[in-house]
Amino acid sequence: MNIKILEKSDTKMRFILEKANPAFANALRRVAKNEVPTMAIEYVDFEENTSGMFDELVAHRLGLVPLTFDTAVYNLKSECKCGGKGCSRCEVTLVLEKQGPCVVKSGDMKSTDNSVQPADKDIPIIELLENQRMKFEAVAQLGLGTEHIKWQASNVGYQYVPTVKVNAEKADPKIADICPAHVFEKKDDRVKVVAEDKCILCMRCVEVSEGVSVSADDTSFIFNIESVSGLTVKEILNKSLDILEERSQELAESVKKSVK
Ligand SMILES: [Zn+2]
Numbered sequence: 001m002n003i004k005i006l007e008k009s010d011t012k013m014r015f016i017l018e019k020a021n022p023a024f025a026n027a028l029r030r031v032a033k034n035e036v037p038t039m040a041i042e043y044v045d046f047e048e049n050t051s052g053m054f055d056e057l058v059a060h061r062l063g064l065v066p067l068t069f070d071t072a073v074y075n076l077k078s079e080c081k082c083g084g085k086g087c088s089r090c091e092v093t094l095v096l097e098k099q100g101p102c103v104v105k106s107g108d109m110k111s112t113d114n115s116v117q118p119a120d121k122d123i124p125i126i127e128l129l130e131n132q133r134m135k136f137e138a139v140a141q142l143g144l145g146t147e148h149i150k151w152q153a154s155n156v157g158y159q160y161v162p163t164v165k166v167n168a169e170k171a172d173p174k175i176a177d178i179c180p181a182h183v184f185e186k187k188d189d190r191v192k193v194v195a196e197d198k199c200i201l202c203m204r205c206v207e208v209s210e211g212v213s214v215s216a217d218d219t220s221f222i223f224n225i226e227s228v229s230g231l232t233v234k235e236i237l238n239k240s241l242d243i244l245e246e247r248s249q250e251l252a253e254s255v256k257k258s259v260k
Helices: 022-034 055-063 204-208 233-258
Strands: 002-008 012-018 038-049 091-099 102-105 124-128 133-143 154-166 184-187 190-193 212-227
Touching: 012 233, 022 154, 022 212, 022 233, 038 055, 055 124, 055 133, 091 102, 124 133, 154 190, 204 212, 212 233
Parallel strands: none
Antiparallel strands: 002 012, 012 212, 038 133, 091 133, 102 124, 154 212, 184 190
């Protein structure tokens, strides 16, 4: 198996996974989405809240703010040496104190650890009117998307790599207008393929015209992955592959023990 990068930034990546199979592609998708630990607020202790919104609603919004963190420092509470009681390796405190009129934003929270910060500082939390006050202490911890959506690491989708062939003599030029992915280009009443990799396999062109064939390769996958957490896409992919490797090793050891 290998990958070919098509587009890449810190938060988004598009790549082709080659020489794989649907089972592996789906395993990678599920792990990258929901099983990579990410940081989110779990408890909020309100000292003051005279805003128009209940504590619970504000706490819910705070939970959904993606937080960055140092992957080498923090552990899941269930795997931490403190036994889940809470220590500097599994918990971090963020505090906020604001008085209206203002809009409280994610970036207004002060973290006790520099590595733990809102991934986006401009997420609006609540609007405080004249003299309304908000003061709280929040505790963030690592968690998994399988427990709660606030810990989801990324959005991931994939499709088979398409092969699109056109017989210019037979193909109806209107497929260039029908195709929602703009795979074809029309010129002098003839049509040609200009962006094969953009094809979403909807088959609309095949339905309306002769001389077009679309097929899919089930050993190559175009992946789209977008981080929705404080991790970069590279960190998410690396961690996903580590998790898959760990599980395979666990299984291999279990097989060695039980099948003699
Ligand atoms: Zn701990």
